[in-house]
Amino acid sequence: MHPTAIIDPSAVLADDVEVGPYSIIGPEVEIGAGTWIGPHVVITKLTKIGTGNKIYQFASVGEDCQDKKYAGEPTRLVIGNNNVIREGCAIHRGTVQDQGVTIIGDNNLLMTCVHIAHDCVIGNHTIIASDAAIAGHVKIDDFAIVGGASAVHQFCHIGAHAMCGGATYLAKDVPAYLMVNGNPAESHGLNLEGLKRRGFSDEVLRELRQAYKTVYRKGLRLQDALTELEQQTASPELQLFIDSIKNSTRGIVR
Incomplete structure (x- = not known):
């Protein structure tokens, strides 16, 4: 732990977790073995993070959501193993109007300034490119890719192995395996490659x-x-x- 890091007494960190300068780990946070927290990261509260994750500077993880119905309920964020969360990402906890938890699986790459809103469920091995905005209640299945600067509407579902091109506006569901692009999104075949x-x-x-x-x-x-x-x-x-x-x-x- 860097001496400038602030760790809440109720947080539980594995022995080998690294926390960089000026980072803040809030109450009821759990962080698993081998996870690296860079400088200036804020992990607010009620967040469980698995093993082998890397979280880069200025990420905001486990913050209150932006849903106007949210009234301070003790909702959660659960992050799996071996994820890379790059600079400036914002990941919010869930709401009681849904399951009360935002979930991110294993082996995902969230590039710079990605926003994951409340109650999203992100699978495994996904890539979400820089500046993508994932609205509340969205589900993204395994191996899906969301291009940079894309916007995904609330409650949309992106199927496994699908790919959304850069700057896509998505207001409908994407079946598994598809490639889509555009505003509004249109199908451009299968993600064969x-x-x-x-x-x-x-x-x-x-x-x-x-x-x-x-x-x-x-x-x-x-x-x-x-x-x-x-x-x-x-x-x-x-x-x-x-x-x-x-x-x-x-x-x-x-």
């Missing part, structure tokens, strides 16, 4: 391409496209695509 890098087989890629054509190229109503997809025997990967459409609550980007 990302899927290849993650070891998806040629057979699965062919199946997903055909499913994409069914939903996006045949001119079918969405329900008719889903009916056609559900009539075939689906691999787990295709079923994930189907489920990400069926479970949408805001409509999907098309």
Whole structure:
């Protein structure tokens, strides 16, 4: 611990946690082994951080949310393991109107000045690029990528392995595997390069391409496209695509 760091007596830090100059660790904060806290970081309260994380200068972690309904309830923030949270990020705790907790999984990269609002659920291995603004109640699934300066509306759901290009405005859900871009966002095919890098087989890629054509190229109503997809025997990967459409609550980007 740097001598200028301020650690609340109720905070619980593993023995090897490093806390840099002028950082503040607030009440009821837990920080796991191997985590590095840089200079000028504020971790406000009621936050649990796992192992092996790196949090860079001027990040604000576990602050009260900006929802006007918030009335000081003891909501929480839970961050998993091996995340990198770069300079100037702001991550807020949850609200009692939802589950009362904001959740960030493992192995995520939040680039500079990313905002994660109350009640978001971020999966594992995601990348959220600089200046992206993720509004309240958003869910981002594993391996998704959100481009820099993008804005994601409340309650949107970004499916696994999807990619949102830079400066995207997203007001609808993004099915798994898609690439979307624009204001408002439009589909630009599958994130094939990302899927290849993650070891998806040629057979699965062919199946997903055909499913994409069914939903996006045949001119079918969405329900008719889903009916056609559900009539075939689906691999787990295709079923994930189907489920990400069926479970949408805001409509999907098309």
